[in-house]
Amino acid sequence: MMSIQELKALEGSNSFIRIAFQQDIPVTPRVLRLVDSTAFQRLKRIPQLGFVRNVYPSATHTRFEHSLGVYHLALQYIRHFQTNEHFVEEITFREIEIFxxxxxxxxxGHWPYCHPMEDMYLRDIPRHEYFAERAITTGEVATLVSKDWSVSPGEVINFLKGDNDHPGQQFLYRLLSSPIDIDKLDYLQRDSLHAGVPYGRNFDSNRLIKGLRFSSSSSKLRISxxxxxxxxxxxxxxxxMFSEVYWHRTVRSATSMLQRTIYELRDDTDILNALIESTETEFQxxxxxxxxxxxxNRLFGNSRQLYKSIYETNANTDGEVYCAALRHDFTGLMTASSRLATLLGVxxxxxxxxxxxxQLEVQFNMEVIDEKTGLIQALSEVSPVVKALATDQFDHYVKRLRVFVPIEHRAISVDRKAIIESLA
Structure with a gap:
């Protein structure tokens, strides 16, 4: 396994890319060729956090450095598991390269503001995974993967889709998509750093990695x-981070304005396709x-004119109103918004x-293994803190229902009766 070039480079390389937070990302010639490709360089023009910089102006980092950070963590995870003889025996060279x-x-495959657009679940807005498949299996990236690596572009795509039959592949997939995966481990710390807040960096990532355990009897990722x-x-x-950064009230205002604009253009496939193919400046x-x-123009114009909240509740404060909203998809919420506008005379x-x-954003469905007894328990059973934060607190308090209006209408009074009538 140590014959993999990137793992050797992790132990010492003269070629690296430096990104915040004082990270030297070791790059081999074949990795550098992928990084220099047009598709990967495009990520420099795709913001990582979109509207978060309306609240935290220094959060201007991009998908480019995040992708490098995730790659770096992938190497660190594999280095950790190399000390496990069962991992070395069961995980193949090809599977490591795919990972x-x-x-x-x-x-x-990301485009600007793709996650808010995907959250609308409109017919003509594809998932970003579709564009990832296109980028990896055609053109320059496909040629580089086929030439420089022992795997095919199709194998990489199948892995990213979770189409993994072999237990080894299933385990590696959990390193990329699980409660403590390399994606989350990077973006929590990176987003926190660039936003200028401490919230996403107050955990010991090194201790977390050292506690990861490989199960030779299953494809599960466990924690010590x-x-x-x-x-x-x-x-x-x-x-x-969700409470104070990702779903900050101002971020949700800007997000809702974008989604409403996209909704009005939902039948114009030419415009939607142009947006999806664009960089941020082109998108705006x-x-x-x-x-x-x-x-x-209120959202992206020279002067910021974000909508203001005139009503706010959550499941704990008013479960009836909150649950009434949850019964609607995005189109239903837009219909309810129009009904409420009529009631308010605007x-x-x-x-x-x-x-x-x-969907659950802070779900932690993991197992904890006691190193002395070998007892395996669900994380939620071992830690009441996790159970409370990941379910009750998050769903009941952080997730909120709001009504946004232009600043000139912020004096309008709206009561729960009107909200319920609109959502009926």
Whole structure:
């Protein structure tokens, strides 16, 4: 396994790329060729956090450095598992190469603001994974993978999709997509650093990595009880980052404005396709030129004119209203927004009912192994902190329902009766 060039480079390389936070990312010639490709260089123009910089102006980092950070962590995870004889026996050279490539290229299909657009689940907005498949299996990247590596582009895509039949591949996939995967471990710390807040960095990532355990009897990723505190702190880091950064009220306002603008353009496939193929500057220009509601110019214009919240609740404060909103998909919420606008006597585009995505963002379905007894338990059983933060606190408090209106309408009073009537 140590014959893999990138693992050798991790132990000492004269060629590296330096990114914040004082990270020297070792790059081999074949990795550098992928990084220099047009598809990968495009990530320099795809912001990592989108509207977060409306609140935290230094959060201007991109998918480019995040992808390098995830690649670096992939090498560190593999180095850790090399001390496990069962891992060395059961995981093949090819599987490690696929994992390294998947880590480096996992975000190559992103476009600006793609996650808010994907959260709308509209018919003509594809998932970013489709564009990742296109980027990896055609053109320059496909040629480089086929020429420089022992695996095929199709194998990398199947891995990223989770189409992995072999237990070894399934285990490696969990290193890329699980509660303590390399993606989350990088973005929590990187986003926190660039936003200028401590919330995503207050956990011991080195201790967390040292506590990862390989199960030769299954494809599960487990954590040692010795790293339980580090795991709990990572759960708390995600909780606070969502509460204070990713779903900050101002971020949700900007997100809802973007989604409303996209919704009005939902039937124009030419514009949607142009947005998906664009970089950030192009995206904003296309949207402002195409928007008939004026919302895009409020959002991306020279002066910031974000919508203001005139109503806010959560499952704990008013479960009836919150649950009424959860019964609707995005189209249903837009219909309810128009109904509420009529009740308030304003134009339809002047009211946006915003609800956070319904999927669990801080789910921690993991197992903890006691190093002395060998006892294996669910993380939620061992740690009441995780159970409370990842379920009750997050779903009941962090996820909120809001009504946003233009600043000139912020004096409008709206009561729960009108909200319920609109959502009926």
């Amino acid at each position: 390294i490539l998947a880590a480096l290229l996992h975000d190559i 009880n010795k790293s339980l505190t580090a795991t709990e702190m990572m759960v708390f880091a995600r909780y606070v 220009s296309i949207l402002c030129d195409s928007d008939q509601t004026g919302i895009a 134009e339809p585009e002047d009211v946006i009912i915003d609800a956070a995505p319904q």
